[in-house]
Structures are given as structure tokens and as C-alpha cells.
Amino acid sequence: MKVPTNxxxxxxxxxxxxxxPLYRNREASQLLFQLTDFYFGMxxxxxxxxxxxxxxxxxxxxxxxxxxxxKQFKPIQYITGRAWFCGNWLQVGPEVLIPRPETEQLVELAxxxxxGLKVPVRVIDLGTGSGCIxxxxxxxxxxxxxxxxxxxxxxxxxxxxxxxxxxxxxxxxQLDMGQASKAFEGTxxxxxxxxxxYVTQADKEKMQKNVLxxxxxxxxxxxxxxxxxxxxxxxxxxxxxLKINGNCLVELNEGLGNQTANLFxxxxxxxxxxxxxxxxxxxxxxxxx
Numbered sequence: 001m002k003v004p005t006n007x008x009x010x011x012x013x014x015x016x017x018x019x020x021p022l023y024r025n026r027e028a029s030q031l032l033f034q035l036t037d038f039y040f041g042m043x044x045x046x047x048x049x050x051x052x053x054x055x056x057x058x059x060x061x062x063x064x065x066x067x068x069x070x071k072q073f074k075p076i077q078y079i080t081g082r083a084w085f086c087g088n089w090l091q092v093g094p095e096v097l098i099p100r101p102e103t104e105q106l107v108e109l110a111x112x113x114x115x116g117l118k119v120p121v122r123v124i125d126l127g128t129g130s131g132c133i134x135x136x137x138x139x140x141x142x143x144x145x146x147x148x149x150x151x152x153x154x155x156x157x158x159x160x161x162x163x164x165x166x167x168x169x170x171x172x173x174q175l176d177m178g179q180a181s182k183a184f185e186g187t188x189x190x191x192x193x194x195x196x197x198y199v200t201q202a203d204k205e206k207m208q209k210n211v212l213x214x215x216x217x218x219x220x221x222x223x224x225x226x227x228x229x230x231x232x233x234x235x236x237x238x239x240x241x242l243k244i245n246g247n248c249l250v251e252l253n254e255g256l257g258n259q260t261a262n263l264f265x266x267x268x269x270x271x272x273x274x275x276x277x278x279x280x281x282x283x284x285x286x287x288x289x
Contacts, residue, residue, distance in 0.1 A: 006060060008042060008053045015067045022071060031076055035066050038080045073209040086136040090162045095154035097219045099132040102276045103195050106251045107136035109274065109283060110193050113247050117190055119143050124184070124241075126177055126194040126234055127151075129219055131159030131170065133193055138168045147189075149173040149180060152218065177233040181240050188246075192238045195251040196230035197222050203253070227253065231260050235286070239267050242288040249285050257281035 003014045012032050019028035037043040039062050042053060055063070066079050075098055077083040083092045085099040086107055092098055114121055114137070121144040125134040128148035138146045148170055150156050156172050163170045175183055177196070201224045204212065211220075223229045231250065238248035248269070252260050261271040261284055269286035276282035 003060065003064075006055045006057075007051075008036060008040065008055055009047060009051055011055060011060065011063055012036060012047070015063065018067060019070060022073070031070055032067075034076055034080070035063060038082075039063065039066070072213075074214055075210050078214060083130070085130075085132045086139070088135065088139075088162075088166060090130055090132055090135070091158055091165070092130050093154075093158060094214055095152060095216060096130040096158050097195075097215055099130060102282055103132060103251060104136070105276055106193070106195060106249065106283060107133055109285065110137055110191060110249055111140050113191055113249065113285070114141055114144065120145055121191070122187075122189045123147070123191045123193065124149070124189050126180065126192065126237070127196050127219070127230070128159050128172070129155050129195075131162045131172075133195060134159070134170050135162055135166060135168060137193070138163075138170055139166065142168075145171070147171045147173065147184075149175045149177075151176045152216075155216075155219075177230060177237070180233070181237050184237075184241055187241060188243045189241050190243055190246050192234065192242060192246070192248040193250070194230075194234050194248075196234060198227070198230070198251070198253040198256070200224075200227045200253065200255075203255075222253075227256060228259060228263055231263055235264050235267055235269070238264075238269075238286065238288060244288060247285055247287050249283065251282060252284055254280040254282060257284065260284055261286075 003011045016028045016032050033044050069079050077092050077098045082089045083098050086104055123144055123146045125148040128134050128150045134146050134148040160172055197220055199220045257273050264271050264286040268289055271286045273281050274283040
């Protein structure tokens with residue numbers, strides 16, 4: 001069935017009804033209003049005040065194809081090419097994870113750790129993806145020396161562009177975590193921070209299609225036979241490259257909090273687990289003694 005008219009309100013109602021079998025009613029409405037705001041600058045309030053707002057043929061097609069992608073469970077952030085994080089619109093694409101509210105909380109925890117440090121402060125973000133963590137830290141502490149690494153050249157392209165658009169001087173490195181220790185030989189950091197791949201194969205069965213089918217597996221999944229693989233690299237890097245009393249802060253799998261803490265404890269770190277906003281064990285702070 002075609003959209004009855006080119007009035008925006010009619011198009012929105014039409015496409016909300018098309019999405020309802022796939023999304024909850026409220027979510028379907030929110031998705032449509034995000035699209036109309038992004039493409040036409042018309043949020044819910046402006047639409048209510050401009051009930052006779054009409055779309056051109058090309059605008060109708062934009063909305064049509066965006067809804068078609070939503071029906072394939074493509075995340076709206078990948079459709080619009082942007083995600084909101086720590087007060088900024090960041091560029092994102094299927095090459096990087098979509099930044100999440102839990103990771104904003106990780107940034108807040110990082111900022112609390114940096115507040116009490118003497119300048120200059122040196123920070124490294126291991127597995128930076130879109131650059132969201134490094135950007136959140138650099139914006140709050142412009143004088144900090146912030147490094148960020150990722151194995152993916154495509155991810156670093158997006159992260160670098162996000163930093164450029166925000167006029168932030170972040171030092172990016174294309175490196176695997178296993179290469180990081182040698183690459184930074186002789187360099188000491190005040191803070192190591194990371195949101196590494198931590199989803200297990202068992203978790204995969206519970207994941208939604210918009211994540212499983214679209215977000216990069218390289219940034220999501222830990223090796224099947226070693227769910228702590230990346231945390232082991234992070235712990236050994238931190239042991240070699242953190243200043244005394246420096247901190248390593250990581251986002252982790254809620255089901256592996258104690259195991260991750262034990263990994264750091266075995267290397268003589270002082271560890272503390274923290275819950276996220278949903279009450280799930282999500283963060284570990286490990287101080288080098």
C-alpha cells in the first residue's frame with residue numbers, strides 16, 4: 001500500500017503502521033520521528049505545529065528507503081550515520097560499534113579518576129572503535145595526552161574524522177592489542193581504558209537482530225575458547241605501562257566480572273567492580289600497586 005498523500009503526517013502514520021509488526025509501538029514512533037528530524041528538521045513538536053508540511057518526491061523516497069532498511073533491522077544510527085554520545089553527534093557506520101549509554105558511564109568513571117591527577121596526564125584507549133571514549137576524555141580534559149588504538153583501519157578512519165570535526169588532538173595508532181606493549185615500550189600512562197570485545201558465543205543466542213546482523217563481529221565477540229582473551233592483553237599491557245597507582249578501567253561482560261577481577265588480582269592489582277545503570281556488573285577498575 002502506498003502512502004496516501006505527500007503530507008509528512010500521513011507518511012509518518014503510514015510507516016509507523018508498517019513497522020509495528022517488527023517493533024514495539026512506541027519504538028516504531030520514535031524511529032520515525034528520529035528520521036523526520038534528521039532528514040527534514042521536523043521533530044514531533046514541529047510536526048504538530050506544521051500539519052500541512054509536505055514532502056517532495058525525492059524526500060518521500062528518502063523516507064521510504066530508510067524505513068525499508070529499518071525493516072531489515074538496520075540500526076537507525078547506521079541509517080543516519082550518526083550516534084549521540086557524551087553531548088556530541090559522532091559519525092558511525094557498520095565498521096564500528098554504536099556507542100551505548102553504558103559506555104558513557106565508563107567515560108564518567110574515567111573522568112572521576114583523572115580529576116585528581118597532576119598534569120600532564122597520559123591516557124590510552126585500547127580498541128577505540130568510533131573514538132567515543134577517547135573523545136569524551138579529551139573533551140573534558142583538553143590538556144591530557146590521549147592515545148587511541150584499533151586494529152581496524154576503517155574504524156580509525158571514522159574515529160579520526162570524529163576527532164577532527166570536534167577539533168580534538170588525539171593520537172591514533174593502528175595496532176592489535178597484542179602488539180601494543182612493544183609499540184609503547186618505555187611509555188607510562190596514568191590511565192588505560194577499554195571497552196574490548198567481550199560478548200561470548202553463549203550470549204550470541206540472546207542478541208537482537210539489529211546488533212547481530214549489523215554491528216561488527218570483530219568488535220563484539222571474544223574468542224570462543226577464551227572469553228578473557230582481550231582482558232588478558234589489557235592486564236599485561238597495564239602491568240607494563242601504567243604508572244605506580246595508575247588505573248586500568250574496562251567495560252566487561254556482566255557474567256564474567258569475578259573472573260576478570262581474578263585475572264587482574266593475580267597480577268597484583270587492586271580491583272573494584274562497579275554496576276551499570278541497570279544494576280549489572282559492567283565495569284572493573286584495577287589500580288597498579
